[in-house]
Amino acid sequence: MSGIEYLSITTVDTEPRTLMPFDHLSVYAKPNSAATLRLLYPGSGRFNGEVEIDLAEGARLTIISIQDWRPEAVAQLRYRINIGKDAELRHAVITLQGQWIQHETAVTYTGPGGRAELLGVYFAGAGQHLQHSVYIDHNQPNTTSLVDYRGALQGENARSSWVGEVSIRPEGIGTDTYESNKNLILSDGCRVDAVPNLEIETGEVRRAGHSATAGRFDDEQLFYLMSRGISPAEARRLVVQGFFASILARIGDSEDWMERINASVVLGV
Amino acid sequence: MSLLIKDLHVSVVTETGDKPILRGVNLEIRPGEVHAIMGPNGSGKSTLAYSLAGHPKYTITSGAILLDGVDLVGMSVDERARQGLFLAMQYPVEIPGVSVANFLRTAKHAIDGQAPALRTWVKQVNQSLADMALDKEFAARSVNEGFSGGEKKRHEIVQLHLLNPRYAILDETDSGLDIDALRVVSEGVNRYAEAGDRGLLLITHYTRILRYIKPDFVHVFVDGQIVEQGDASLAERLEETGYEAWLGGSDAN
Ligand SMILES: Nc1ncnc2c1ncn2[C@@H]1O[C@H](COP(=O)(O)OP(=O)(O)OP(=O)(O)O)[C@@H](O)[C@H]1O
Numbered sequence: 001m002s003g004i005e006y007l008s009i010t011t012v013d014t015e016p017r018t019l020m021p022f023d024h025l026s027v028y029a030k031p032n033s034a035a036t037l038r039l040l041y042p043g044s045g046r047f048n049g050e051v052e053i054d055l056a057e058g059a060r061l062t063i064i065s066i067q068d069w070r071p072e073a074v075a076q077l078r079y080r081i082n083i084g085k086d087a088e089l090r091h092a093v094i095t096l097q098g099q100w101i102q103h104e105t106a107v108t109y110t111g112p113g114g115r116a117e118l119l120g121v122y123f124a125g126a127g128q129h130l131q132h133s134v135y136i137d138h139n140q141p142n143t144t145s146l147v148d149y150r151g152a153l154q155g156e157n158a159r160s161s162w163v164g165e166v167s168i169r170p171e172g173i174g175t176d177t178y179e180s181n182k183n184l185i186l187s188d189g190c191r192v193d194a195v196p197n198l199e200i201e202t203g204e205v206r207r208a209g210h211s212a213t214a215g216r217f218d219d220e221q222l223f224y225l226m227s228r229g230i231s232p233a234e235a236r237r238l239v240v241q242g243f244f245a246s247i248l249a250r251i252g253d254s255e256d257w258m259e260r261i262n263a264s265v266v267l268g269v
Numbered sequence: 270m271s272l273l274i275k276d277l278h279v280s281v282v283t284e285t286g287d288k289p290i291l292r293g294v295n296l297e298i299r300p301g302e303v304h305a306i307m308g309p310n311g312s313g314k315s316t317l318a319y320s321l322a323g324h325p326k327y328t329i330t331s332g333a334i335l336l337d338g339v340d341l342v343g344m345s346v347d348e349r350a351r352q353g354l355f356l357a358m359q360y361p362v363e364i365p366g367v368s369v370a371n372f373l374r375t376a377k378h379a380i381d382g383q384a385p386a387l388r389t390w391v392k393q394v395n396q397s398l399a400d401m402a403l404d405k406e407f408a409a410r411s412v413n414e415g416f417s418g419g420e421k422k423r424h425e426i427v428q429l430h431l432l433n434p435r436y437a438i439l440d441e442t443d444s445g446l447d448i449d450a451l452r453v454v455s456e457g458v459n460r461y462a463e464a465g466d467r468g469l470l471l472i473t474h475y476t477r478i479l480r481y482i483k484p485d486f487v488h489v490f491v492d493g494q495i496v497e498q499g500d501a502s503l504a505e506r507l508e509e510t511g512y513e514a515w516l517g518g519s520d521a522n
């Protein structure tokens with residue numbers, strides 16, 4: 001095993017464009033390798049991209065997909081991921097804005113014992129529609145998938161659609177899976193659709209669960225913070241920050257994306 | 270100088286309309302005084318506490334709240350706190366993902382109008398936690414999340430210490446505390462009051478806390494009003510007689 005490599009790729013240029021580029025990227029993680037790959041998607045226009053990832057036996061790979069589009073961007077992005085025997089994937093999506101963004105992650109296993117942690121953080125502003133879908137195919141024994149997507153919505157017609165499809169095949173004995181989508185609604189006029197779906201074709205799973213929530217800002221939390229002298233804007237920021245804190249800690253990226261999310265929130269308060 | 274509550278009428282906002290709870294509360298707490306309020310469940314003690322702090326669920330329909338001459342009624346929750354009012358809550362709220370350390374620093378900054386001095390601040394926080402028999406690791410935990418009932422109460426007193434308000438209302442801070450914690454919390458409250466110029470309002474069901482914290486005045490609270498006042502001996506009498514004597518009379522209104 002080699003040391004951890006850090007590779008950062010900016011996949012599209014930052015200038016607005018009107019054509020529809022198609023971007024295809026293949027990533028192969030060698031047996032027992034360990035690496036972190038950060039993919040940055042900035043800019044505007046229309047974009048259609050696909051990333052194919054193969055993790056060989058025992059590989060450990062972290063992929064961070066940061067969608068930092070301009071508000072008017074329209075983008076479609078697909079990740080197809082194959083996880084080898086005992087390999088570990090951590091896939092994190094951070095979607096900060098965009099007019100209509102579709103982000104799809106599909107995972108299958110090419111050997112037993114693989115593990116996938118799929119994390120998502122998004123912030124939908126007024127008129128923005130962010131779609132995230134996750135497809136996981138537990139087609140090998142003793143595989144694990146943990147899905148945790150969290151988003152905040154603020155502004156008129158801010159919208160999130162989330163789909164989580166987990167299939168446990170007859171071969172998928174000993175599967176451990178949990179998927180969760182949580183939404184924090186910061187203003188009126190937002191819309192949240194969350195569809196977690198679980199299909200189980202074997203009786204022998206370790207765990208199979210899902211949950212989806214969409215909640216308004218908790219006024220009691222706001223009251224508690226304000227009763228300690230903290231201004232409403234600051235209190236909201238703390239609560240939103242708290243909402244994302246554990247997931248961002250797990251992503252563990254060095255960049256200050258939290259700052260960006262905070263900034264978005266403060267703008268709307 | 271005082272926390273002055275004048276003929277306070279308060280309704281709670283419910284789905285079916287406003288429901289009057291407080292029916293003319295009069296109370297004056299001067300610096301250095303300890304007041305205790307005792308009263309049956311549902312009589313409106315927490316409503317009084319929340320109304321003073323400015324909780325949006327409660328509407329002040331008439332009356333006044335003056336803190337050292339400043340009218341609090343039109344003020345937001347945070348403004349009231351910055352004026353020097355503190356409420357230790359009966360049910361402290363959990364705030365996932367916000368660490369106690371971050372919360373305390375942000376609150377201190379807000380109350381003082383300037384960031385606390387880095388070097389001394391961490392020491393103060395650790396000292397206050399230790400005083401309340403809370404481990405140092407609490408600073409890194411999320412605010413009240415997963416705290417036991419007693420730990421939440423002790424965390425309220427940590428805040429009382431660090432924010433050091435001019436007037437503090439403690440809503441059943443003694444409920445749910447074990448014998449040792451009750452002593453620890455009482456000593457903490459006494460240390461706060463020790464300055465001699467702080468006003469304290471204790472809402473409680475039990476005289477046991479009043480053995481540690483000596484009240485100058487005891488008020489009996491029934492059906493949204495103070496129906497009797499006395500010195501510390503009134504609490505002892507209540508322990509024996511209960512609220513029977515006043516409950517019958519409250520039908521009058
Ligand atoms: N949202 C609400 N809807 C309806 N009634 C309410 C609401 N909030 C409070 N009340 C009522 O107001 C009354 C006073 O409640 P409050 O919590 O102030 O009592 P308390 O004296 O603090 O009681 P306890 O000793 O049990 O803490 C109660 O009858 C309660 O049911």
Ligand SMILES: [Mg+2]
Nearest residue numbers: 314315316359
């Ligand atoms: Mg109460």
